[in-house]
Amino acid sequence: MKSRYIIGALAAMLALGTPNTMAQETAEMKEFTLEDLNFGGTNYRNMIPGNRWLTWWGDQLVRLDVEECYLVDKKTGKETVLFTVDDVNKWLGCTLDNGLRALYNATFPYSDQPLVLLKFGGERRLVDFEQKKQVWSQCSADELQASNFNTVSRHTAYVDGDQLYFRPADGGKDIQLTTDGSREIVYGRSVHRDEFGIHSGLFWSPDGMRLAFYRMDQSMVTDYPQVNLFPRIATHEPDKYPMAGETSHEVTVGVYDVATGKTLYLKAGDPKDRYFTNVAWSPDSKTIYMLELNRDQNDCRLVSYDAATGERTSELYRETDEKYVEPQSPILFLPWDDSKFVLQSQKDGYNHLYLFDTEGNELRQLTQGQWVVMDVVGFNTKNKSIIISSNECSPIQCNTWEVSVKSGKRSLLDNGEGWHTPKLSSSGRYIADSYQTPEIPRNISINDAKTRKQTAYYTSPNPWEGYKVPQFSCGTIKAADGTTDLYWRMVRPADFDETKKYPTVVYVYGGPHAHNVDARWNYGSRSWETYMAQKGYILFILDNRGSENRGKAFEQATFRHLGQEEMRDQMCGVEYLKSLPYVDADRIGVHGWSYGGFMTISLMTNYPDVFKVGVAGGPVIDWKWYEVMYGERYMDTPQSNPEGYAQCSLLPKAKNLKGKLQIITGYNDPTVVPQHCLMFIEECIKAGTQPDFFAYPGEGHNMMGHKSVHLHERITQYFEDYLK
């Protein structure tokens, strides 16, 4: 199914012949400010689509608000109050001052019991909202660095002061599990710099009686020096940062057994600088599975361990690739069959699901086609099916499908439009289906997989009503390979006049694991694009090869020479722009952040006569200064791919700089460390070129809060000064 939005875009383009009418229409409308549009802005909350915070209590849909919880009738969408903040405080003898203040974070962990889990007053509490009393509580203090609560055993594991603690469900004393935790020995937290889908370091077994946890020894990793400017006298705050080709950290997985009180480590053996990813437990809590990857990232194995002994029990699956294998999702056991699990792999060229048994036999491929499984949402236990998100409808959409484990048959569970973010009920029958389309800011429907009925529940008002909204459109061009379709988005001023010539800014990211153009509201346009369009610019955004959701070949085209194919594709975009009569080819700018900063400087220095002005944020300059995990996946090491590193490095390009380029960095960026942009500046100084520069003191890789408003004012002003 081909997306209808491309056609929508073409229709929008055909409609371009009526600029005067549009100008009249918008004449008395409001103008956007950065306080409206930017996520740190003072009026930002009023300018984004409305939403409803929903959660499931079994198959009952609950809406969470500050003061109330509502039960939502799945057939009508009608809401009835389940209980209120005041109720809970009354039941517990608390007041708003010492008690619960909001219900936003309430969860309902037990399908079959009227219990709500709340955290306040230094306690984690289970409140029975039918019997109107607290039925269980546990201290929740000191869970500062990491925390994981298991709803079955009600045990908690947490990290404080770099040490790992076990906090028993029965209110007994906390047990300290480690003593050598430090900046160098890291327990219970995310490892491998959050690559490979890792985002935490505490993994309870299903029964909550065994805790697997990460231990990362980074004592051998070089410090990157960071300066904290905020104390009376600035201080040195070093950050362990393993750079590509350099010594990396060593990760192991420990298991704490609540019953025995003992801790052991999985015996994974050598070499030690491998990646231990996607920890998963067997349903019986006896076996731990990991996807283990060699440092070169081209050999991935699914390995099982006996949780009681730490012994390696088997290798169930192995995947190698000429370029790289990138495990990102743990295996998932079928809820109705403990002997089978689902594994995600893009070994056939696209990310798909495969059914395995615990002997390591691949039983069958569950999904197939030139589209990708983007997420496993859950299971429908009655239908024995898997609920997935995929872009089968269109490369820029995300829709919810049911996949029969037995037959592989797929059924669409939503309206087949736009971009859906489903929340699945316990049984998997119901979906709270929040979605956007290019024209719809946000709708939420309640979908019943059994009846196939989709009940409208919430429609966001248009938050931009009354404003001069720019024109959003979308389309495709061919990539530099001549065959691949690339998706673009264009944003034009509200009073766009095709007889005029507009300064045009290419916004670019371009790196892996991301895309910019999709079938969300306004094609996923970033609000700064609206601001710039209001100022009289055309914005153009193209997802080049190397970006996500388009399959392995598309993504891996950039292997060992990051930025090169991406630039070729972006230049196809520029050629397209130049073919448009209303684009001023002498006033083309470019802006991007992070990988997009790398792309911005790459484009400015490789095509110095094309781009007049650029703003590059947090740019990678030479991949040798980027970290091991991400860097070596795409570039191998500086030792093994010297020509690739040399080709992609922007240091020798510093001399080519011709247009106005502003480089912006967080002064304390721990992700793309400031050595990148400062050494580029050094090369420019040597070569006699003149980039501009700005640094946000104390900030990391992205400017947070209201600083983002300041940043975008800065970026805008630079184009106003030099491109307009």
Add this chain to the structure above:
Amino acid sequence: MKSRYIIGALAAMLALGTPNTMAQETAEMKEFTLEDLNFGGTNYRNMIPGNRWLTWWGDQLVRLDVEECYLVDKKTGKETVLFTVDDVNKWLGCTLDNGLRALYNATFPYSDQPLVLLKFGGERRLVDFEQKKQVWSQCSADELQASNFNTVSRHTAYVDGDQLYFRPADGGKDIQLTTDGSREIVYGRSVHRDEFGIHSGLFWSPDGMRLAFYRMDQSMVTDYPQVNLFPRIATHEPDKYPMAGETSHEVTVGVYDVATGKTLYLKAGDPKDRYFTNVAWSPDSKTIYMLELNRDQNDCRLVSYDAATGERTSELYRETDEKYVEPQSPILFLPWDDSKFVLQSQKDGYNHLYLFDTEGNELRQLTQGQWVVMDVVGFNTKNKSIIISSNECSPIQCNTWEVSVKSGKRSLLDNGEGWHTPKLSSSGRYIADSYQTPEIPRNISINDAKTRKQTAYYTSPNPWEGYKVPQFSCGTIKAADGTTDLYWRMVRPADFDETKKYPTVVYVYGGPHAHNVDARWNYGSRSWETYMAQKGYILFILDNRGSENRGKAFEQATFRHLGQEEMRDQMCGVEYLKSLPYVDADRIGVHGWSYGGFMTISLMTNYPDVFKVGVAGGPVIDWKWYEVMYGERYMDTPQSNPEGYAQCSLLPKAKNLKGKLQIITGYNDPTVVPQHCLMFIEECIKAGTQPDFFAYPGEGHNMMGHKSVHLHERITQYFEDYLK
């Protein structure tokens, strides 16, 4: 005597009515580039006044060149070759490859012997150029961190690897004098951050048999974190930096006795965080004198110590001041009377000379008047007079005078014009007198104090011949106090047209111990001013109260509130500019570095409607981040002068920023540490104002070498972008 140059300037101003003639004259002339004008530029050497490198051998004048040494006939200026590089190498059996390569650094330490001191081939050598042979040598290796050679004993002291060594004249083995030298315990080097006239840490007694040396314990001083960006992975290179009001270092003075081989320390007693300055030896090598200053810097004592025991023997003089006392020159014994010495003090309001005996009796004031002694050049032993540099002729001049110790009578030893840099012969009779005037790039004459004859020896060609030279002028206005004369310099385009309106840039320094306007060539104009004038700007430079050479009240007007009076004076300059028909009051910019960076931001934020564009280099933002020695002299401590620190801090002014301001810093500035400008930027970000910023990686407080060209291109471009 009033300077004639002010009048010259007025004449230049009267001549302004002929712009067209001037434009015609300059029509076919060359234009300056930054490579011509900037000290790091590729053509800079050809664009500065020519010079001759002169030294004295007793009363014989010697000119040093790369390949030859010449004897200069003092009556005629005629030169004859004394010896050549080839001669020396032939005498010593060396070639250019392994021998001497240039004679630039030759010295003639013994008036009465034909010996030249040369350092090459890892040896310090004395060569008899009459007997044509080497008569003495000593290893000169490893003298890496500091070194001092005594010409009497021919012993050397040096510092390497943080340890102090004694190197005997006789070729015997070096003796290591310290073992605990380190980054924290500093031996034999300058202390107190080069304040109080200190620039070295090794002091030989006149007989070269005792070595006084500084020891500085800075283990208790907080580190300022500096990041070296140049290794494979950036490294932390902390720098001990005592900030105002914080714990400072502790300095002591050691004495190594060559005869006994023992080292002792002067028993200066408590408190330990005083300043031990201006070490001097008695002529008999038995007594050490120091000017000791309390931490508050308002109580200075001249103290003597027995060099053989380290005992404090007497306090000879004490000077207190409501604001501060600032010793800058060691006492000097009269060469003809070991019982008397000369002390410099500005206790009567101007820096003058006082004669003391070794009992501490002030015998008489040797100089007096509303002008200052700028330097003691030396003594005329026959006349029993002191040769000084002073600005008695004009506040913006520097001339050489002879002062009779007996009568105090002064005689001018030069032509009474411009700015003189005298080199005195051994007896004090002859002066190699290098000077500039506003119209003379450089002349050198040989002056005879006895005959009063001044023999022209060298006249530099005009290095700017054939170039479109801008118009330089000078004058005075009244300070904000209504009475004090302040000197200004103005630089106007070569084709200046008084009927036009010019963008005007105020260049400012404004801090103590410096001045900008003087009677040197083009009134001491910095070459960037020429570049800017060529681009069509008027440049204006005013030495406000607080700057040097104008007496104590002038300098101390800024005490405890740095920047405030300076701004008031600079605004008098702006009012003057606004009164000129050819200054465009809507296009006034300001630029300064260091203290001038502080002044630039002060002016931009205190007078946001006056200055449209500013460029501030290495700016102080809040004096609490500046170092103890300089900072507390002028501001006291943050604890004792909170209202002064608050008044002068630019942090609360960040919100006032309205014009375009670019802040530039050396990324590794160890003098005005980057915490200053980055915390100002942080305040701007919070307040929503938009300064621009640039950092030179690896650079310190000033951009060195060719980077200075890059810097000035940057500064120029900023005014071109926003002021023109």
